[in-house]
Amino acid sequence: MxxxxxxxxxxxxxxxxxxxxxxxxxxxxxPAHERAWSTRAMLGEERWIEERPMDAAMAVNAAATVAGVGAMVAARRRRAVPAAVAAAAQMGLLLAYWELMARYHDTRHGNGAGRGAR
Structure with missing residues (x-):
């Protein structure tokens, strides 16, 4: 988009x-509850932004940003395949980042493995 x-x-x-x-x-x-993966990911990200630990999530987020910039550059040059590949890489990295954020939320929320989701 x-x-x-x-x-x-x-x-x-x-x-x-x-x-x-x-x-x-x-x-x-x-949200009505915090069981959904996406909810836990967003809540974990909010807490992660406040605490800003230097962890794997920082590296994954940086890599997603680089892929996003690459997609923008390719789109500006109207190079469809490189733009699509970079956008797909960015989306994959963002999903990995959100998984890390859901785990971050779970570990900070005191129940380790999640709240019944999955």
Whole structure:
């Protein structure tokens, strides 16, 4: 989604993406429980950002950022295959990062293996 404005060189598309990024946290209310993997990942990320430990998650996040920048550069040059490969790498790294964040939440929340999810 974030590559579309760069690929198309469209300020209008960038405004839509920016608006979605701004309203996204507001659109979705507080979850009913913390059993879902995605909920645990987001809560773990919030805590991780506050504590900022130098751990594997930092490296995975940095690698995802590099892949994202590579995807943006490839999209700017309108190179479809490199943009798609870099975007896929970024998404894979983000999923790995979110798994680390879910684990971070679980270990900081006192129950180690999660809260009944999986």
């Amino acid at each position: 974030m590559l579309v404005p760069v690929w198309r060189r469209s300020w209008r598309d960038a405004a839509f993406v920016g608006a979605w990024m701004a309203v996204n946290p507001v659109v979705f209310g507080k």
